[in-house]
Amino acid sequence: MDQRKPTEDPALNDGEDALETQESGSLISGDQNQNQSAINILPSKKQSLKDKIKSGNLYLLIFGLILVIAGAVISIGYFQGQKQDKTTTVVSQTLNQKALDQLASASTVVGDPKQVLAVQSNAVFNGKVLVRGSLEVAGGLQVGGTLSLQDVTISGTAIIDTVQINKNISIGGDSAVSGTSSVQRSLQVNGGGTFGGPVSAPQLTTSVLQLNGELTLTKHITAGGASPSRTNGPALGSGGTSSVGGSDTAGSISINTGGGTSAGCYLSIIFAQKYNSTPRVIISPVGADASGLGYYVTRTTTGFSVCTTTAANAGATFAFDYFVVS
Numbered sequence: 001m002d003q004r005k006p007t008e009d010p011a012l013n014d015g016e017d018a019l020e021t022q023e024s025g026s027l028i029s030g031d032q033n034q035n036q037s038a039i040n041i042l043p044s045k046k047q048s049l050k051d052k053i054k055s056g057n058l059y060l061l062i063f064g065l066i067l068v069i070a071g072a073v074i075s076i077g078y079f080q081g082q083k084q085d086k087t088t089t090v091v092s093q094t095l096n097q098k099a100l101d102q103l104a105s106a107s108t109v110v111g112d113p114k115q116v117l118a119v120q121s122n123a124v125f126n127g128k129v130l131v132r133g134s135l136e137v138a139g140g141l142q143v144g145g146t147l148s149l150q151d152v153t154i155s156g157t158a159i160i161d162t163v164q165i166n167k168n169i170s171i172g173g174d175s176a177v178s179g180t181s182s183v184q185r186s187l188q189v190n191g192g193g194t195f196g197g198p199v200s201a202p203q204l205t206t207s208v209l210q211l212n213g214e215l216t217l218t219k220h221i222t223a224g225g226a227s228p229s230r231t232n233g234p235a236l237g238s239g240g241t242s243s244v245g246g247s248d249t250a251g252s253i254s255i256n257t258g259g260g261t262s263a264g265c266y267l268s269i270i271f272a273q274k275y276n277s278t279p280r281v282i283i284s285p286v287g288a289d290a291s292g293l294g295y296y297v298t299r300t301t302t303g304f305s306v307c308t309t310t311a312a313n314a315g316a317t318f319a320f321d322y323f324v325v326s
């Protein structure tokens with residue numbers, strides 16, 4: 001049997017095409033305006049495969065371009081972040097056994113300035129430790145031996161059991177000493193000093209002493225200072241002498257009368273240092289010969305005079321004690 005595929009008849013194809021043309025012509029010949037509107041409204045039912053491929057490639061191209069741009073933006077942001085992390089992040093490095101062995105054998109540089117060396121265990125340095133930069137101690141600092149500091153600045157509270165300062169100490173603010181303060185050498189205070197408790201000193205030297213309360217003295221008062229000078233008066237008589245011993249504050253006057261005594265002043269005392277105002281002078285007679293005399297004093301800021309209203313006996317010896325207070 002012949003299995004060959006039958007060949008299409010060209011005449012048959014021409015007949016089918018004519019039939020389709022006739023049917024189309026009868027459709028168009030109906031209502032021309034209505035058919036023309038239908039043709040304009042209906043979309044083309046058939047689109048070639050080539051046009052579909054072209055349209056799909058355009059969308060695919062746009063989508064690929066968007067992906068490339070997004071990838072470029074993400075890559076730039078990532079590398080910028082990596083660069084910033086490298087400049088600002090300090091890497092922490094653990095000190096391993098090999099690095100410890102290197103440190104024990106010789107002078108070795110471990111890490112770089114951008115790294116942090118973390119020592120988790122205790123560290124003991126048998127030799128000297130030199131810190132070229134700043135030293136920050138987050139916890140307590142305990143020094144078992146001598147601590148030598150060229151300059152020290154304490155901004156907060158410092159509790160020190162014993163401190164020895166061989167040179168000057170300057171305190172710009174207030175200073176509170178709760179315990180005993182011992183100064184082996186001189187203490188110079190340019191400003192005021194306030195003490196809440198007793199002040200004990202074997203010797204206290206001051207230019208001006210002002211007491212706002214009572215003055216209690218458990219021992220003697222010794223009036224020191226330069227001795228005043230004197231001049232004799234006519235009441236001593238011919239050949240009479242006088243002498244003075246003491247200071248501007250207190251002292252004694254010795255009188256030896258001569259012949260031809262008279263009323264008047266025995267002598268005048270001139271202070272070694274002038275008083276700011278006229279002082280109060282207290283005198284008391286010493287000896288029987290001075291007890292019956294009508295003695296008195298005259299005073300100024302520069303000195304005072306011891307005088308009498310009655311003439312003393314010739315060749316008599318007596319004395320006066322004086323006390324001067326401003």
